[in-house]
Amino acid sequence: MPLHHFRQIIQDLPANPGAEILRYGWRKPDIISLGQGEGCASTPNFIIKAANQAMLEGKTHYGPVLGQPALRQEITEYYQRIFDVDLPQNRVxxxxxxxxxxxxxxxxxxxxxxxxxxxxxxxxxxxGAVKITQARTIQVPLHYEDGKEWSLDMDQLFDACTSKTKAILIVTPSNPTGWVMSKEEMRTLMNFSREKGIWIVSDEVYSRTLYNELHAPSFLEVAEPEDLLLTINSFSKSWAMTGWRLGWLTGPAFAENVIRDIALYDNMGPPTFTQLGAISALREGETFIQEQLNDWSRNLDVITERFDANSKIHTYRPPATFYSFFKVDGEDDSLKFAKKLIDETGLSLAPGCAFGNDVKSWMRLCFAVSENKLNEALDRLEEVIE
Ligand SMILES: Cc1ncc(COP(=O)(O)O)c(C=O)c1O
Structure with missing residues (x-):
């Protein structure tokens, strides 16, 4: 492909090994794909009905660039109800x-x-998104010790910041490790952000996937309204709406016009009728969220039991998300191992090298599938490891 016709930054974009492995396994017969991050449940009917109704009522026109006021309001009420946080509509x-x-x-x-x-x-x-802006990423790895939870060395994070640092990027709960940043760590980091004038960009897409709590801590709980904080969220995971392509961003009120301007030049705002489905998701979705978590939790028990019984597998039971992140003795190249799993047993998993420099021997398995499918996948994995 004559790449030189495109922007230099596009030519420099690193390959996405996760996407490569998905393509590699795509057409193989009898493949079990646990490489992508989504649950197997379809969107619940009450959400679909609300979006259908909106379409039938003619809500098929352009809408406000930053979203339907009714959904923005519903999100403020959601934060009040679930997180006990005041977040006015002009910050959503x-x-x-x-x-x-x-x-x-x-x-x-x-x-x-x-x-x-x-x-x-x-x-x-x-x-990849940072790269497209032509900014540079400095990676600060979480630490893992066998059998212990992933942890962050806060001093290491602070030491990595320089006068050129514009933002600190965090995914909590983390895809792929399931690590959850504590409220105390958030408070410390928010203070650091204030002192240095550095943005915190916190991806909280998995904030409702905790197994023992209603929600994960959010930076919004420790922030002041004018803090340099942007949080990213989505309807995809907890409400089983991956195909709807709907999410939200929160920021300080002074970001509203900036985000509106960019969104206007980008896609002129989200679809109209799907947002009316999303209102129902927030209003009526709590039972569904809990039911999904119950299913995932049973699967997590299955994985934990089977991985614990296999001395070649190293992992930590995640407190959140639907991912198991693990490494296997003797398999140091996750891309090679991912291809081997597809070739030898028809199991597709995400290779750790897709997630950072320090986890090139790790693998990620999405366990939000039926228990039967999960057991079959684990049988196949063990077959290759033995
Ligand atoms: C951390 C994280 N953020 C964002 C997304 C994307 O969410 P959406 O489907 O709303 O684009 C994902 C999807 O896997 C994710 O893992």
Whole structure:
């Protein structure tokens, strides 16, 4: 392909090994794909009905660039109800997916050659999105010790920041490790952000996927209204709406016009009728969220039991998300191992190298599938490991 016709930055974009592996396994017969991050449940009917109704009522026209006021209001009520946080409507911006929220956040603050300090391992798209802005990413890895939870060395994070640092990028709960930043760590980091004038960009897409709590801590709980904080969120995971492409961004009120301007030039705002479905998701979705978590939790028990019984597998039971992140003795190259799993047993998993420099021997498995499918996948994995 004659890449030289495109922008230099596009030519320099690193390959996405997760997407490569998905394509690699795509057409293989009898493939079990646990490489992508989504639950197997379809969107619940009450959400679909609300969107259908909106379409039938003619809500098929252009809408406000930052989203329907009714949904922006519903999100403020959601934060009040679930997080006990006051977040006025003018700090909530509806976007056509969490991914779009991420792009709006990053393109609104990053200039060429700015530095972004990212806590890794991290969802690869965030690194790609930083690259497209022509900023540079500095990776600060979480630490793992066998059998212990992932942890962050706060001093290491602070030391990685320089006068060029424009933002600190965090995914909490983390895709792929399930690590959850504590409220205390958030408070410390928010103070640091205030002192240095550095933005915090917090991807909180998995904030409702905790197994023992109603929600994960949010930076919104420790922030002041004018703090340099952007949070990214999505309807994809907790409300089973991946195909709807709907999310939201929160920021300080002074960001509203900036985000509106960029969104206007980008896609002129999210679809109209899907937002009316999303209002129902927030109003009536709590039972569904809990039911999904119950299913995922049973699967997590299955994985934990089977991985614990296998001395070649190293992992930590995640407190949140639907990912198991693990490494296997003797398999140091995750891309090679991912291809081997597809070739030898028809199992597709995401290779750790997609998530950062320090986890190239790790693998990510999405366990939000039926228990049967999960057991079959684990049988196949063990077959290759033995
Ligand atoms: C951390 C994180 N942020 C954002 C997204 C994307 O969400 P959406 O489907 O709303 O684009 C994902 C999807 O896997 C994710 O893992």
């Amino acid at each position: 911006f509806i976007t056509g997916s969490g991914t779009t929220a991420m792009h709006l956040a990053l393109t609104s603050i990053l200039d060429k050659d700015d530095e972004v300090v990212a806590i890794t391992p991290i969802w690869k798209n965030l690194l």
